[in-house]
Each structure stands twice: as C-alpha cells, then as structure tokens.
Amino acid sequence: MKKLALHWKILIGMFLGILFGFLMNSVDGGKGFVTDWIKPLGTIFINLLKLIAVPLILASLIKGISDLKDISKIKKMGGRTIIIYVLTTLVAIVIGLTIVNTVQPGKGMSQDTIEKIKTKYESSDGVKDKMDKAKVTKDAGPLQPLVDIFPQNIFQALGDAKMLQIIFFALFVGICLLLIPENKAAPLVNFFDSLNEVVMKMVDLIMLTAPYAVFALLANVIIAFDDTEILMKLLWYALCVVGGLLLMIAFYLMLVSVYTKKSPMWFLKQISPAQLLAFSTSSSAATLPVTMERVEEHLGVDKEVSGFVLPVGATINMDGTSLYQAVAAVFIMQVIWPEGLTFTNQLVIVATALLASIGSAAVPSAGMVMLVIVLESIGFPEELLPIGLALIFAVDRPLDMCRTMVNVTGDATVSMIVAKSLGKLHDPKPKDWDDNYDKVKG
Numbered sequence: 001m002k003k004l005a006l007h008w009k010i011l012i013g014m015f016l017g018i019l020f021g022f023l024m025n026s027v028d029g030g031k032g033f034v035t036d037w038i039k040p041l042g043t044i045f046i047n048l049l050k051l052i053a054v055p056l057i058l059a060s061l062i063k064g065i066s067d068l069k070d071i072s073k074i075k076k077m078g079g080r081t082i083i084i085y086v087l088t089t090l091v092a093i094v095i096g097l098t099i100v101n102t103v104q105p106g107k108g109m110s111q112d113t114i115e116k117i118k119t120k121y122e123s124s125d126g127v128k129d130k131m132d133k134a135k136v137t138k139d140a141g142p143l144q145p146l147v148d149i150f151p152q153n154i155f156q157a158l159g160d161a162k163m164l165q166i167i168f169f170a171l172f173v174g175i176c177l178l179l180i181p182e183n184k185a186a187p188l189v190n191f192f193d194s195l196n197e198v199v200m201k202m203v204d205l206i207m208l209t210a211p212y213a214v215f216a217l218l219a220n221v222i223i224a225f226d227d228t229e230i231l232m233k234l235l236w237y238a239l240c241v242v243g244g245l246l247l248m249i250a251f252y253l254m255l256v257s258v259y260t261k262k263s264p265m266w267f268l269k270q271i272s273p274a275q276l277l278a279f280s281t282s283s284s285a286a287t288l289p290v291t292m293e294r295v296e297e298h299l300g301v302d303k304e305v306s307g308f309v310l311p312v313g314a315t316i317n318m319d320g321t322s323l324y325q326a327v328a329a330v331f332i333m334q335v336i337w338p339e340g341l342t343f344t345n346q347l348v349i350v351a352t353a354l355l356a357s358i359g360s361a362a363v364p365s366a367g368m369v370m371l372v373i374v375l376e377s378i379g380f381p382e383e384l385l386p387i388g389l390a391l392i393f394a395v396d397r398p399l400d401m402c403r404t405m406v407n408v409t410g411d412a413t414v415s416m417i418v419a420k421s422l423g424k425l426h427d428p429k430p431k432d433w434d435d436n437y438d439k440v441k442g
C-alpha cells in the first residue's frame with residue numbers, strides 16, 4: 001500500500017469497512033463482534049485526534065497571531081472570516097429551501113409509513129435525547145452564547161475542550177505577545193512554535209492509521225442500520241439533502257477557482273483526507289487537526305490564518321448542517337404540519353437555521369438537536385415534535401456524515417479565501433512523518 005496516495009488508502013479502508021459491516025450484519029453474532037472488537041479501534045483513533053486538537057489550536061493560534069506582527073491584520077482577518085462564514089451559510093440555507101420546496105419530498109408520504117416511523121422512533125431514546133439536549137440550550141438566556149466565550153478558568157476550558165474559550169484565550173495571549181518587547185516574547189513564542197511542530201508531526205503519525213480506523217468506524221455505522229424499508233421511504237428527502245450538499249461543494253470549488261485561481265481538482269485532492277475523515281467520524285471537531293494539517297501543509301495557507309479560521313469555523317461555520325436543517329424542517333412540515341408552510345415561516349427558518357448552525361456543536365448529530373429549536377421558532381406544535389424528529393431519525397447518521405464533510409470543506413475554502421485576501425496563501429510545502437526519521441533511526 002506504500003505508494004498509494006493517502007486518500008486512496010482511506011477510501012479503500014472505508015469501502016472494506018462498509019462491506020465488512022454488511023457481512024457482519026448478515027451473520028449470527030456479527031454485530032456483537034463489531035461492537036466488541038472493531039468499534040474500539042475507531043474510538044481510539046477519534047480519541048487521539050481529540051487529544052491533539054486542543055494543544056494544536058492553542059499553539060498554532062498563539063504562534064500565528066504573534067507572527068502577524070500587526071494588530072490591524074487580526075481585525076481584518078476576524079472581520080472577513082465572520083462575514084464570509086455568514087454569507088456561505090446563507091447560500092447553503094437558500095439552496096436547501098429551494099430544493100425542498102421544488103422537490104417536495106414530504107408530500108406524498110402515506111399515512112401507513114408515517115405510522116410505522118412513529119411507532120418505531122417516536123419514543124426512542126435517540127429522539128428523547130435530542131429533545132432533552134435542545135431544552136437545555138433553549139432554557140439559556142439570549143446572551144449566554146456570548147458569555148460562554150469568556151472562560152473563568154483556562155485549565156477547565158482546556159480540559160473540557162471548549163473551542164471558543166480556547167480560541168479567545170489564545171488570541172488574548174497572542175495579542176499580548178505583540179504588545180510586549182520582542183525579546184520578552186521570544187521564549188513563549190518559540191515554545192508554542194515548537195509545540196505546534198510536534199503536534200503537526202503527531203497528526204502525520206496518527207494519519208498512518210487512518211485507513212484502518214475508517215474501516216472500523218464505517219463497519220460500526222453499517223451494523224446500526226436495521227430498517228432498510230424505512231430508509232427507502234425517506235429516499236427523496238435524503239436525496240434532497242445530498243443534492244443540496246453537492247451543490248454546496250460545487251459552490252466552494254467555484255469560489256476557490258475564481259478567487260484564489262487554484263484548480264478545483266487540486267483543491268479537492270489536497271483536502272480529501274480531511275473530507276473522508278469528516279465523513280467517517282461525523283465530527284468536524286475530531287477532524288480539525290487533520291483539516292489544519294491539510295490546509296497548512298497541502299493548500300499553502302499560512303499558520304496565522306488557518307490557526308484562527310479553522311477552529312472558529314469548526315465551531316460556528318456549519319453550512320452542511322444549516323442546509324440540512326432547512327430541508328429537514330420543511331420536509332417535516334410537508335408531512336405533518338402543512339398549514340405551517342408559509343413564506344414568513346420560511347424566512348424565519350433562514351434566520352434560525354443560521355443561528356442554529358452557529359450554535360451546533362461540532363459532534364455527531366448536533367444538527368438534529370438544533371433542528372428542534374428551528375422548528376420551535378416557527379411555532380411548530382409541541383406535541384408533534386417527537387413525531388417530526390422520528391420522521392428523519394432513521395437517515396440522520398448518513399446525512400450527518402455527508403453534512404460534516406461539507407462543513408469541513410466550507411472551513412477549508414474560507415481559510416483559502418481569507419489567506420488570499422491577506423497575502424497569506426503560498427505554495428504548499430507538504431511534510432511527511434519520516435522527514436527527519438533517517439537522522440534518528442539509529
């Protein structure tokens with residue numbers, strides 16, 4: 001397998017994982033075998049990625065900001081990043097709403113199917129869990145998300161991997177490093193520079209195991225599917241989401257090509273390992289270290305930009321999620337609350353899906369939790385909510401995989417645009433895990 005490019009190795013791992021999952025689904029005790037002996041390998045891989053995410057954000061952002069050497073550039077970078085993130089998310093929501101209103105996947109669903117889905121999922125733990133989590137978010141005050149950015153204890157923030165709090169702290173340290181004399185700043189800057197190099201090398205090493213890890217992750221996803229009949233009934237809805245997500249990818253490729261003058265195919269090839277991992281893990285947060293490595297070393301975005309744009313993006317920029325929320329909300333209305341399908345309600349969906357995608361955590365299924373809030377904002381009847389969620393529950397995981405892939409691609413696209421606008425896009429210098437190996441192998 002040595003000479004194959006990484007994305008091919010990962011694709012082969014994914015393909016074999018899917019095959020293996022189906023095989024295990026059809027033999028007695030197969031599911032148990034996957035859960036006990038295969039799934040843990042995927043969990044170890046995700047743990048390792050999460051392990052390095054926090055030191056990576058801290059080190060690359062502090063080092064990056066201190067490298068900018070110019071506080072006005074930080075303002076420019078922050079402003080541009082947020083504006084482009086909001087604009088791309090709005091495009092995603094409009095694409096989602098256009099498709100779902102044109103195709104109308106929920107229109108002809110039979111009462112029989114609705115009953116079946118209702119019986120199976122309405123009071124399932126999965127649906128209950130989403131509703132409970134949504135309640136916690138809803139009960140918080142309007143400014144709580146702002147308050148949550150400012151940590152009172154950095155060690156707690158680091159321990160709980162609170163992304164926005166860590167980003168705030170790193171920016172704070174980086175700016176103060178610029179405000180003190182250079183000779184005083186140098187030791188800390190060098191420390192974080194060195195930490196950043198080490199963590200990047202860890203990404204390279206962890207990625208050596210990616211093809212095996214995606215095998216485990218996908219085999220585990222496949223054994224969770226047990227009702228293909230319901231899946232087929234939701235096919236049009238799922239196709240609307242996937243079609244919209246593909247259009248979003250096309251939109252990113254156009255942005256990359258027009259604005260940075262780079263070939264879209266080259267962009268896709270460089271970013272593909274991160275996309276495939278996003279697909280396999282359903283978590284932009286877990287994928288973040290790989291996204292950062294690809295964007296910095298393979299797309300040529302300088303650390304000072306990627307170190308800021310990508311962690312912020314993983315937390316607040318979720319174009320795939322917002323597109324999905326728009327399609328899912330309208331689909332649910334088409335099936336069980338058609339009287340709610342007014343133009344005003346669709347406008348409210350645009351606003352709330354934007355906020356909900358900003359508020360969604362970068363972990364599996366978070367988009368579905370925030371969907372509850374989108375539905376409530378348009379006055380969706382409370383007693384119908386569990387049925388609404390039950391309707392889309394069966395296909396949530398595969399759609400989550402696809403939307404996470406789009407979320408990550410969106411972050412990478414925006415980091416290229418912001419880098420280009422600040423003169424921080426250069427020819428990439430990819431590093432490999434063994435660049436220095438000959439000197440130390442003894």
Ligand code: ASP
Binds near residue numbers: 404
């Ligand atoms: N899983 C998505 C992510 O991590 C969030 C979601 O849409 O559920 O980006």
